[in-house]
Amino acid sequence: MHPAIMGLLTIAVGVGGCIAYFWGSNQFLDRVLFPAKGPNAGRNINRANMIRPWLFLFPALFALSLYLAYPVFETLRLSMTDRDAGGAFIGLANYIQMADEPKFWEAMRNNMLWLIVVPALSTAFGLLVAQLTDRIGWGSVAKSLIFMPMAISFVGASVIWKLVYDARPPGTDQIGVLNALYVWFTGNDPQQWLTIPFWNNFFLMVVLIWIQTGFAMVILSAALRGIPEETVEAAIVDGANPFQIFFKIKVPQIMGTILVVWTTITIVVLKIFDIVYAMTNGQWETQVLANYMFDKLFRSNDWGVGSASAMVIMLLVTPILVWNVWNARKEMR
Amino acid sequence: MDNIAGSKSSLTWAVHISVALLVALWLFPTVGLFVSSFRTADQIATSGWWSSLSEQESQNPFIRVSGDQVQEGDLYVIEGQLFPETDAEVSAWGTSSREPEAYEPGAVVDLGDGQSLMVNEAGAFRMTSETDMEGTRLPRVFTTATTPPEFTLENYEQVLGGGNGTDSMAQAFISTLTVTIPATVIPIVVAAFAAYALAWMDFPGRALLVAFVVGLLVVPLQLALIPLLKLHLGIGIGKGYLGVWLAHTGFGLPLAIYLLRNYMVGLPRDIIENARVDGATEFQIFTKIILPLSFPALASFAIFQFLWTWNDLLVAKVFLIDATGQTTVMTAKIIELLGTRGGNWEILATAAFVSIIVPLIVFFAMQKYLVRGLLAGSVK
Numbered sequence: 001m002h003p004a005i006m007g008l009l010t011i012a013v014g015v016g017g018c019i020a021y022f023w024g025s026n027q028f029l030d031r032v033l034f035p036a037k038g039p040n041a042g043r044n045i046n047r048a049n050m051i052r053p054w055l056f057l058f059p060a061l062f063a064l065s066l067y068l069a070y071p072v073f074e075t076l077r078l079s080m081t082d083r084d085a086g087g088a089f090i091g092l093a094n095y096i097q098m099a100d101e102p103k104f105w106e107a108m109r110n111n112m113l114w115l116i117v118v119p120a121l122s123t124a125f126g127l128l129v130a131q132l133t134d135r136i137g138w139g140s141v142a143k144s145l146i147f148m149p150m151a152i153s154f155v156g157a158s159v160i161w162k163l164v165y166d167a168r169p170p171g172t173d174q175i176g177v178l179n180a181l182y183v184w185f186t187g188n189d190p191q192q193w194l195t196i197p198f199w200n201n202f203f204l205m206v207v208l209i210w211i212q213t214g215f216a217m218v219i220l221s222a223a224l225r226g227i228p229e230e231t232v233e234a235a236i237v238d239g240a241n242p243f244q245i246f247f248k249i250k251v252p253q254i255m256g257t258i259l260v261v262w263t264t265i266t267i268v269v270l271k272i273f274d275i276v277y278a279m280t281n282g283q284w285e286t287q288v289l290a291n292y293m294f295d296k297l298f299r300s301n302d303w304g305v306g307s308a309s310a311m312v313i314m315l316l317v318t319p320i321l322v323w324n325v326w327n328a329r330k331e332m333r
Numbered sequence: 334m335d336n337i338a339g340s341k342s343s344l345t346w347a348v349h350i351s352v353a354l355l356v357a358l359w360l361f362p363t364v365g366l367f368v369s370s371f372r373t374a375d376q377i378a379t380s381g382w383w384s385s386l387s388e389q390e391s392q393n394p395f396i397r398v399s400g401d402q403v404q405e406g407d408l409y410v411i412e413g414q415l416f417p418e419t420d421a422e423v424s425a426w427g428t429s430s431r432e433p434e435a436y437e438p439g440a441v442v443d444l445g446d447g448q449s450l451m452v453n454e455a456g457a458f459r460m461t462s463e464t465d466m467e468g469t470r471l472p473r474v475f476t477t478a479t480t481p482p483e484f485t486l487e488n489y490e491q492v493l494g495g496g497n498g499t500d501s502m503a504q505a506f507i508s509t510l511t512v513t514i515p516a517t518v519i520p521i522v523v524a525a526f527a528a529y530a531l532a533w534m535d536f537p538g539r540a541l542l543v544a545f546v547v548g549l550l551v552v553p554l555q556l557a558l559i560p561l562l563k564l565h566l567g568i569g570i571g572k573g574y575l576g577v578w579l580a581h582t583g584f585g586l587p588l589a590i591y592l593l594r595n596y597m598v599g600l601p602r603d604i605i606e607n608a609r610v611d612g613a614t615e616f617q618i619f620t621k622i623i624l625p626l627s628f629p630a631l632a633s634f635a636i637f638q639f640l641w642t643w644n645d646l647l648v649a650k651v652f653l654i655d656a657t658g659q660t661t662v663m664t665a666k667i668i669e670l671l672g673t674r675g676g677n678w679e680i681l682a683t684a685a686f687v688s689i690i691v692p693l694i695v696f697f698a699m700q701k702y703l704v705r706g707l708l709a710g711s712v713k
Contacts, residue, residue, distance in 0.1 A: 006511070010578060014519040022526055026616045052615055053534040057542070060527035060586055066564075067557060067583025068549045074560035125355075132352050136345075142352050144700060146359045151696035152689050153644030155664040159671070159685035160362045163369065163678060173380050175678070177365065180381050210359065215707065222708050242344065271553045274646045278668055290555055294647070303559055310556045321551045328547040332540050 018059065025055045072314065079307035094304040104309065106285055107292040110201055111316075114272060114288065117202070119265040121209045123258060126216025130224055131246060133217075143221065147214035154211070154274030161207045162279060165193040197285040204286060207275050212268065216261045223257035224250060263320050270316050289313050366689075369682040371484045377678045386482050392433060393421075395473040398450070398460055408461045411471075415456040421478040426452045433475035444472060452476070488683040502687050504659075505666040509643060509688070511574060512653065512662060516581035516642045517635055523582065524589030525631070529619050531590065532597035533605060543594070549587040557584070558651050565652065573660065577653040584648065585638045592637075595709050596630035597623060633706025636699050640692050663688035 029051060034044035082090045098104050129146055133139035149157060166176030170189040174180040179190040194200045227250055235249045251258070273290035280286045282295065289309055296306035368382045375393075376385065400413040415423075427435035428444065436442055438454040447463035452474060460471070492502050530536075531543055557580075565576045600623065608618050624631075642648075646664040654661050661669070667684050674680045696703065 006574060010515045010575070011518050014515060014578075015522050018519070018522040018526075023616065026614070030614065049534075049615075050536065053530040053536040053539075056526040056530035056534070056615075056619075059523045060590060061542075063523065063579075063583045064546070064549055064586055067561065067580065068552050068554075068587065069545075071557035071560040072552060075556045078559060129352070129355060132348050132355075136348060136352060139352070142356045144697070145356050147700070148363070148693070148696065149359070150703075151640055151692040152363070153646070153664055153692070155644070155646055155667050156685050156689045159667060159681055160366045162671070163365055163682065164362050166678075175377065175379075175381050177361070177381065177383065210362070213359075218704050218707050267551050271555060273555075274664075277646070278671060290553075293555055297559060298651075307559060310553070310558075313553050314556055317551050317553055321548050324551060325544045325548045329540065329544055332543060 021059065022056070026052070029055065075307045075310050075314075078303055079311050081304060083301075083303045090304075094308040098305050098308050103282075103287055104292060107282075107287040107289045107309075108312075110285075110287060111270070111289050113201055114205060114208075114269045115266060118205050118208050118212065118269045119262045121205075122212040122265050123216050123220075123261050125209065125213040126218075126261065127220050127251075127258070129213065129217045130221035131250075134221065134224055143214075143217060146217060149211045150214045152211070154207075155278050157207050157211055158275050158278035161203075161210075162194075165203060167192050194280055194286075195284045200280065200284055200286050204275055204279055207279075208269065208272060212265050216265065219257060219261050220254065223254040227253050263323070267317060267320060270313055289316075366682050366686060369678055370488055370686045371486070372679065373483055373485050373487070374677065374679045376480075376483060377682075378676075385484075393476050393478060395430070395475050397473050398458060398471040402462075402466050408463065409466050410462075411458075411460045411466065413458060415452065415458060415474060415476060416478070416480075421456055421476075421480045423452060423454050423456050423476050423478045425477045427475045428472050430475065434477055448472075450474075488679045489687075492680060492683045492687060502663060502666060502684050505661050505663045506687065508660050509662045509664075512577055512581070512649065513639060513642045515574075515578045516585070517638045519578065520582045520585040520589050520638060521631060521635060524586055524593055524634070525624065525627070526619070527586075528590050528593035528597055529623055531594045533618075533623075534615070546587050546590050546594075550591060552587075554584050554648070558647075562651060572653060572655045574653065577649060580648050580652045581638075581642050581645075585641070588637065589634050592634050592706060592709055593627060593630050596627055600626055629702060629705060630709070632699065632702040633709065636695060636703050637706055639695060643692055 029048050034048040034051075035041075079094055080089060080091055081087045082093070129143065133142050136142075152160070163175075164177050165179075166174075167179050167190045168174050168176075174183055174190055176190075178193060182188065183190055193203050231249055231253065232245060235245050240249070271290055272288055273294060276282060276286055276288050276291045277294065282288070282291045289312060293306050293309040293313070296302045296309060300306075365382045368385055369377055372382065372385055379392075396415050398411065398413075400411040402409045402411045404410070415421075423438045425434035425436065426438065427433040428442070428450065429435075436452075438452060441449055441451040443449050448460065448466075449462075450458065450460045450472060452458045456476070456478065458474065460466075493506075494501075494503070531539060531546075561580060561583075565571060565579075570576045570579070604622060604626075605618060608622055613621070644664065645662075646668070649662045650665055654665055663684075667681070667688060670681055670684055
């Protein structure tokens with residue numbers, strides 16, 4: 001069967017199945033199990049209403065538990081077993097082995113660099129664009145264009161930027177714009193930017209900053225709009241200059257949103273994989289944790305160390321997870 | 334700040350110019366890819382895309398003289414055109430790779446053995462010889478020529494039509510579509526019911542479940558790869574479309590439930606309570622009232638999930654693509670091309686653009702919903 005037809009069939013079966021489940025189980029509850037008539041009608045309605053939420057929730061909870069909650073514990077378990085020894089428990093041996101590998105520490109160092117640079121610059125650029133486009137006529141067009149990279153895949157963006165970083169032999173016309181400018185201004189030989197250790201990390205980060213700035217801009221732009229006019233007007237009356245208004249009146253009022261943007265981008269950065277995989281595959285000292293993990297899992301087939309590195313990513317995400325849950329609970333009260 | 338005397342005009346100009354610069358900076362790389370996908374391989378390899386509208390002066394690979402010889406008196410003559418298809422203008426030429434720019438156009442050059450060769454500006458050549466040239470090796474001509482800008486759809490023909498299977502994106506395009514649509518639709522249905530229960534039904538443990546969903550929002554899917562692959566292989570799903578649909582559904586659910594719940598909570602309480610008083614069942618309230626009212630949130634999530642599954646590489650690599658490579662998606666195909674056709678920018682740029690264009694159309698058509706979803710989805 002052609003996969004496209006299979007896809008359509010799956011939509012029909014999946015959606016139809018879901019609706020049949022919800023409808024059928026509701027009918028069963030109301031008609032058969034606890035019918036809202038007869039001597040116990042009142043009690044039955046109450047009972048049915050106690051069960052119904054769980055009918056509505058069951059498919060989602062089942063999928064969430066199986067696809068996200070269970071893997072956390074299974075990965076934890078795998079990280080403490082040895083696959084070659086038939087899954088025997090070996091405690092922290094995988095973690096110790098991982099800590100002995102220079103490639104792991106290279107990935108850690110690079111991830112920390114990414115964590116510092118990308119959220120900071122994306123947020124800063126986003127804030128800058130949000131502020132600048134706030135008052136000009138074609139601001140929404142400008143925002144739309146800067147937002148556009150959000151729709152482009154990490155792989156597509158990698159190709160786009162590989163063209164920017166492309167190098168041709170010295171003496172010939174450069175087709176990568178970075179080298180064209182570099183040769184034009186300095187007269188030096190063109191550089192293979194992605195192979196220069198340490199600095200190449202920053203060339204990879206540019207790709208993610210390019211993508212994430214639009215996201216930061218959209219959220220911060222809405223936050224800037226939400227600032228009460230009176231505070232800005234009062235500052236103008238008091239003789240504040242535009243920079244003072246921006247840094248001393250506006251930014252403090254949207255600090256909460258800035259923090260949200262920052263943490264959201266931080267999570268993206270922690271999981272960054274495609275860009276490194278597509279552009280350097282971790283060569284020339286550009287390894288990051290997610291790519292290191294992919295290497296271990298699917299190239300060396302070392303599930304123990306691979307799972308251990310996945311747990312490291314989980315550990316780095318945990319503070320944000322706790323903070324989010326805490327905030328959400330506070331909001332619900 | 335518009336009414337600060339004296340500083341208005343200069344500052345406004347500075348703002349306009351800096352925004353224009355930023356937009357240009359952000360667009361430049363994408364435009365480069367777009368323009369490159371319409372250029373010929375030769376032109377991409379020899380000049381930057383930003384000069385694609387100007388005339389190109391480039392050294393061409395050698396062309397061997399060929400043609401039918403005719404006899405003119407006691408001379409054997411071959412005449413012809415070096416560039417029959419383009420309007421190239423020759424500025425210099427030569428007959429050896431060491432001196433490719435030795436001669437002026439129009440010069441008649443003695444090649445020894447009684448042979449001589451002339452190449453003029455338009456690329457026409459005339460070769461004469463005192464002896465019969467039949468079966469002999471004719472000289473090579475190196476040219477430096479300016480060619481007018483040239484745009485072509487050939488790259489798209491090659492990438493989409495793809496006579497040879499290796500460059501073809503057509504199949505990968507279908508695969509991507511096959512992955513994307515069910516992986517977008519199914520989570521919406523599942524999540525909508527759950528979101529309604531979390532938003533409007535009272536039951537013990539509701540707050541805890543909401544916290545559970547918020548927590549799962551940030552769990553890296555990297556953790557799920559091995560356990561779920563083991564599970565899929567164990568229960569017989571194996572690698573394939575079914576597996577990738579299930580995986581995308583699972584990974585998309587937290588955001589779906591979170592977005593939809595936040596939206597549904599904001600719906601007016603009166604409508605729902607009136608319906609309850611009028612005797613509507615929860616199921617009727619959900620399908621007749623909540624679902625239609627939640628359309629903006631459903632659309633937001635649908636766009637997110639569509640972009641995410643279309644652009645995904647990791648999930649497809651782990652749960653879908655098997656050794657046969659029949660089901661490869663476009664992102665994975667591009668990675669493959671980066672390895673095998675690293676320098677062939679006409680193929681790479683075109684393949685990348687084919688994969689980018691669909692999300693871009695969706696993006697520009699439904700930007701309103703995307704922005705709305707982002708604003709609702711960022712945990713505040």
